[in-house]
Amino acid sequence: MFVNFQCDNVVDGSASAPVIQFKPPLYRQRYQFVKDLVDLHQPKKVADLGCGDTSLIRQLKVFPCIELLIGVDIDGDKLRWKGEKLAPVLGHFLQPRELNLTITLYCGSVVERDSRLLGLDLITCIELIEHLDSDDLARFPEVVFGYLSPSMVVISTPNSEFNPLFPAVTLRDSDHKFEWTRMEFQNWASHAANLYNYSVEFTGVGAPPAGAESVGFCTQIGVFRKNGGKAAESCVLEQHAYKVVFTASYPSLQQERFLRLVMVSEVSRQVESLRVRYLRRLKEQRDKELGNEPADTGPEAPMLCFGPAFTEVERDRIKKSPKPFCVGNKFFVPLKRLLAYPKLNRLCISEERMRSVIASSLILSCDGSAVVVEFHNSRNVKFEHR
Structure with missing residues (x-):
């Protein structure tokens, strides 16, 4: 849903000038998109690349279908700080899950190969690729689609065609290396999909206001599916490029x-x-x-x-x-x-x-x-x- 111009925070919360406000907030719409996808496809092994403050991981861990949940981010200090919130609490022991769940947070670059991420059902890259420089962006498809080769990949990124609706916005974040038009994103995504045997569908979240429908969604999304289903697992040389920052196993009825x-x-x-x-x-x-x-024994x-x-x-x-x-x-x-x-x-x-x-x-x-x-x-x- 779109709500009018307001003197609030920016798209995802920084700046002070009057800006467009979304309800629910745009980041929640992105997370909801992923959760709906998980609910539909029931993946068992999921990784969030560029997981940041682990907000998406915290929301995904409640899904009973997920048995392995991985977060990867370059900011190890943030992962250590946020990892504590992912540990099981008393309630998880009183009411164990039906299936095992292991959550692991890794510190490292998303363009490094790590064999512990092989065999995944879903990889999410939410507002990630626009933070990569040209060299890392060039390596990204080969690592994610070629090496890791999960059953499904979800990539979201800003749609620069929406930016003129924001007051005085060139790039939405100072750390963004680029922001693509819909055509630029679709060309890049389609090339990667064809190269690594995936199909891709395009959609988005954050609908534009009435009269500006031509600019498309504020956040554009590509959903990639491996052609022929899950790739057959092969013998791959073990590689550990990431450093484990946090790991936790949840109690389950399988134990x-x-x-x-x-x-x-x-x-x-x-x-x-x-x-x-x-x-x-x-x-x-x-x-x-x-x-x-x-006898009158009280309430039945x-x-x-x-x-x-x-x-x-x-x-x-x-x-x-x-x-x-x-x-x-x-x-x-x-x-x-x-x-x-x-x-x-x-x-x-x-x-x-x-x-x-x-x-x-x-x-x-x-x-x-x-x-x-x-x-x-x-x-x-x-x-x-x-």
Whole structure:
């Protein structure tokens, strides 16, 4: 969206003269473009070249599909300072991701070859190329498209045709070595795409105001896709041109200890809910047989088995699973029943795998087919002493 001239900050925030203001701000529109692309294509391995203050990386790390996230920038001090914000916090341990995620920040030039960036699904270069001098710009396509050869590349750069709409703007940033017209960018991008077997589509963000549509988007974007899909990985000589500044691995359900914590917690919660519901049902049945009026027990407990939180498919799956049962003072909940509930079903593990994960923390039946708890005492977790 475009908003009229305002006495605010420049396109991305510097200067004091009246300038065009975008809503959302132009940098957010660029990031949103990348996020929409990630949401659509679900890449697993992503690198942001010229990552700067790591703002885009912080927004991409929430995508569950991404397992490797890399940032590269020439400013090592900034990466060290910003890297701390990318470290996992308590909430990530309490609710682990489904898939592993490793974030690594490298200090180095984007025109240097580093084999640790091979095999990527997506490389983003947001407002990067205009900061390269002529020699580095000449090397850039060979390194990114030729050597790294990812499945997809996104490059954004200022559209100089939009600049006359800004008051007294020659270059939008003092560090820009150039700013291209749409034709200049498309010629450069098309040549690189043809040379390295990519196709490229052009679009942009930051629409012009009414009456100035002919100048195009404020930021022009090229989306490059490798022809024939992902390039086959070949044996490449290991090269480490970059220096690791920061790295972090996030807890996930692919890691045994976190899978166990999550599964034991969810199984215990579900077993307790079923025990309480089973106990209430028996009490209601006895009261009915004795002709007693039902006691006023306050707000009704949530219907955990067939409540409104479940879809038709989930309710049907639960209904078809073995039901909990009671033998003496022992309450049995079949593992198949537990795996029918959505949270545990989404873990996509087998009954055998579930048994091996929870066996050291919960009491199982003799044949290992059910979790067993005291019917009138829910404290059934075995605490391990280590």
